[in-house]
Amino acid sequence: MIPKVPRENLLELCRRMLLIRHFEERLIHLHDEERFSGHYHVYIGQEATGVPALSCLERGDFLFTTHRNHGHLLARGADPRRLFAEILGRKDGYNKGKGGTFHLAASELGFFHTSGIVGGIIPLATGTAYAARAKKSGQITVCLFGDGALEEGAAPESFNLASLWKLPVLFLCENNGKYGAGRAVGAAQSPTMAVYPLTDLPATYKIPAKQIDGTDAGAVHVAVSEAVAKIRRGEGPQFIETQTVRWPGSETNWPVVPVATDAAMAWDVSSVPEAVREWYRSSDPVLIFIRELWEKKQATKEDIAELDRDVRKAVEQAANFALASPFPEPEEALKDVFA
Amino acid sequence: MRELAYYEAKLEALSELMAADESVHLIGGSFLGLSPHRGLFSAIEKNYPDRVIAPPISELGYSGLAIGAAMAGLRTVVDLGTGSFIYEAWPQVVNEAANAFYMSGGQTRAPVVFHVLHGIRGAGAAQHSHSPQAMLWNCPGLEIVLPSSPGDVKGLLKTAARSPNPTIFIDHAQLLETRGPVPEGDGAIPFGRAEVKRAGKDVTVIATSIEVQRSLAVAEQLAREGIQVEVVDPRTVVPLDFATLLESVEKTGRVVIVDQCHKSCGIAAEIAARIAEEGFDKLKAPIRRVTTPDVPIPFSPPLEEFVTPSEPRIIEAIRSVLR
Numbered sequence: 001m002i003p004k005v006p007r008e009n010l011l012e013l014c015r016r017m018l019l020i021r022h023f024e025e026r027l028i029h030l031h032d033e034e035r036f037s038g039h040y041h042v043y044i045g046q047e048a049t050g051v052p053a054l055s056c057l058e059r060g061d062f063l064f065t066t067h068r069n070h071g072h073l074l075a076r077g078a079d080p081r082r083l084f085a086e087i088l089g090r091k092d093g094y095n096k097g098k099g100g101t102f103h104l105a106a107s108e109l110g111f112f113h114t115s116g117i118v119g120g121i122i123p124l125a126t127g128t129a130y131a132a133r134a135k136k137s138g139q140i141t142v143c144l145f146g147d148g149a150l151e152e153g154a155a156p157e158s159f160n161l162a163s164l165w166k167l168p169v170l171f172l173c174e175n176n177g178k179y180g181a182g183r184a185v186g187a188a189q190s191p192t193m194a195v196y197p198l199t200d201l202p203a204t205y206k207i208p209a210k211q212i213d214g215t216d217a218g219a220v221h222v223a224v225s226e227a228v229a230k231i232r233r234g235e236g237p238q239f240i241e242t243q244t245v246r247w248p249g250s251e252t253n254w255p256v257v258p259v260a261t262d263a264a265m266a267w268d269v270s271s272v273p274e275a276v277r278e279w280y281r282s283s284d285p286v287l288i289f290i291r292e293l294w295e296k297k298q299a300t301k302e303d304i305a306e307l308d309r310d311v312r313k314a315v316e317q318a319a320n321f322a323l324a325s326p327f328p329e330p331e332e333a334l335k336d337v338f339a
Numbered sequence: 340m341r342e343l344a345y346y347e348a349k350l351e352a353l354s355e356l357m358a359a360d361e362s363v364h365l366i367g368g369s370f371l372g373l374s375p376h377r378g379l380f381s382a383i384e385k386n387y388p389d390r391v392i393a394p395p396i397s398e399l400g401y402s403g404l405a406i407g408a409a410m411a412g413l414r415t416v417v418d419l420g421t422g423s424f425i426y427e428a429w430p431q432v433v434n435e436a437a438n439a440f441y442m443s444g445g446q447t448r449a450p451v452v453f454h455v456l457h458g459i460r461g462a463g464a465a466q467h468s469h470s471p472q473a474m475l476w477n478c479p480g481l482e483i484v485l486p487s488s489p490g491d492v493k494g495l496l497k498t499a500a501r502s503p504n505p506t507i508f509i510d511h512a513q514l515l516e517t518r519g520p521v522p523e524g525d526g527a528i529p530f531g532r533a534e535v536k537r538a539g540k541d542v543t544v545i546a547t548s549i550e551v552q553r554s555l556a557v558a559e560q561l562a563r564e565g566i567q568v569e570v571v572d573p574r575t576v577v578p579l580d581f582a583t584l585l586e587s588v589e590k591t592g593r594v595v596i597v598d599q600c601h602k603s604c605g606i607a608a609e610i611a612a613r614i615a616e617e618g619f620d621k622l623k624a625p626i627r628r629v630t631t632p633d634v635p636i637p638f639s640p641p642l643e644e645f646v647t648p649s650e651p652r653i654i655e656a657i658r659s660v661l662r
């Protein structure tokens with residue numbers, strides 16, 4: 001289903017989802033071309049979670065994200081040129097090249113600190129929520145993390161704190177594991193998580209918790225906007241688990257692009273290699289959203305094709321900007337240790 | 340002697356330990372980090388399905404579990420992955436394991452091994468590049484092992500798993516492909532025996548972990564200029580074979596200490612202090628340290644290179660003490 005928002009907002013949601021997709025596919029190529037090294041994680045397959053979810057927030061709200069952060073920053077409107085530049089370790093990157101893929105931070109967008117430590121951000125999110133309440137600022141905090149983070153003790157400790165003190169925070173748990181805990185009702189328990197469904201964990205701490213389909217932009221939009229409204233009304237923390245099917249390109253330790261996404265694949269997946277076709281047909285959140293926009297007559301195939309072309313061009317320009325950006329001076333390494 | 344890669348020697352030690360002693364249990368599975376050979380570990384998992392556990396992402400919990408299991412008679416070897424992740428297990432490692440034997444008045448042993456891959460690994464940035472050994476050295480009760488070669492990783496891992504004490508086994512992510520001689524057979528190396536990796540009369544380089552390999556490369560290069568560098572590797576810093584280090588300093592009168600901890604209160608800082616205290620009269624030049632400056636590890640390659648104790652920085656330090 002598509003979110004109940006004006007058509008221009010729908011097209012903007014679509015643009016951001018495509019931006020994430022093309023950005024990440026380009027990024028994987030940049031890695032293949034050895035433009036950067038090291039481990040990194042992409043958001044492909046989760047676009048219909050981050051984009052509609054973050055569209056429900058206000059300007060001054062706080063956000064926290066993890067090692068899988070690129071899509072969240074793009075969903076919030078970050079500049080793809082500076083994101084690419086950071087991931088390539090360049091001077092024009094958001095973190096001046098100090099953070100790289102793991103730690104993309106854009107304080108003007110509410111991303112103050114991105115941690116590569118699984119579970120590391122969950123206590124921090126209770127902290128910004130605590131401060132916002134103390135200052136009566138009306139800001140809320142959204143904490144985006146993976147299903148694996150619930151295995152860290154930091155998660156239940158923070159749920160307890162947030163619940164005890166009714167802190168204005170949304171815990172948004174993106175369950176992207178094909179065989180991950182709580183994938184489907186009745187599915188077997190995960191080999192590393194005894195709690196099933198995952199929502200039982202926050203519920204134990206009396207935090208209202210919902211499980212939704214993270215490939216359904218409309219469902220995400222409804223659940224997040226309702227949760228955000230409750231938090232703003234002072235009802236305390238909320239928890240949402242979104243479920244997505246792992247993108248086949250993320251099965252291996254280093255992502256690979258099985259097929260370059262083209263918006264036209266929303267109607268015709270015959271160009272997709274058979275081994276991965278099913279994912280693009282039934283689990284690809286971007287293609288699902290595009291198909292729905294068209295079915296609900298919110299966009300023509302030509303509108304979509306044009307949007308896709310524009311986004312691709314922007315991504316190419318952003319990559320070129322980053323590639324032209326200089327590396328920082330080595331002595332930059334010694335700066336910023338203290339404020 | 341046969342040659343093996345570091346990762347092969349490490350796996351061989353793990354499989355031999357598993358085969359020889361049913362009380363050995365492995366918790367965690369990234370002993371080979373992100374190495375392209377990491378899949379080889381699955382052979383051990385297949386052979387001992389009841390004694391190899393893939394735990395949840397719960398470093399604090401499973402580290403404590405391993406300590407408790409060791410108190411109850413198992414020999415647990417825990418892999419925490421990247422050196423940075425041991426901080427997630429800190430309360431159990433430094434507050435429980437380190438204190439158990441002493442605090443119980445010598446009643447309770449905790450023969451657990453914690454393994455991590457430390458150091459600047461290439462694009463690990465601030466949270467995947469830590470070298471926690473110096474902080475751990477400030478926790479009396481923990482043995483600390485820092486192998487630098489295939490023979491040492493095999494022999495020291497054997498001893499670590501058989502030690503009656505909690506042991507931190509720290510090796511470097513970039514050592515995994517290093518090749519070197521590994522004796523056939525058990526090959527256990529006792530703790531507290533430094534090794535002179537290369538003899539030389541002009542200057543002593545005391546190095547640990549991957550910095551031993553870098554120092555050896557530097558020694559080779561400087562030998563062509565007629566500078567004879569002696570490279571000494573403590574191999575374990577707890578217990579520390581200070582006598583061997585001092586003997587070398589006595590011979591050369593000049594010393595450079597190379598390690599990847601941050602400069603302040605690092606491994607090099609402690610060794611330098613002890614040389615200054617106990618070997619001051621042997622020194623012909625001030626002690627030099629080559630370490631990571633007191634900044635978090637940056638992501639960008641030129642910044643990372645700048646803070647790394649690299650070969651050019653080691654050469655510069657050696658020249659400065661020879662002046």
Ligand SMILES: Cc1ncc(C[n+]2csc(CCOP(=O)(O)OP(=O)(O)O)c2C)c(N)n1
Nearest residue numbers: 068116117118146147148149176396424427
């Ligand atoms: C404390 C800690 N332990 C282990 C890791 C290694 N690690 C990185 S990502 C990851 C899996 C995380 O799974 P999940 O939270 O579900 O996020 P996903 O990658 O699926 O988005 C692990 C174990 C880490 N980064 N931090």
Ligand SMILES: [Mg+2]
Nearest residue numbers: 146147148176
């Ligand atoms: Mg996950």
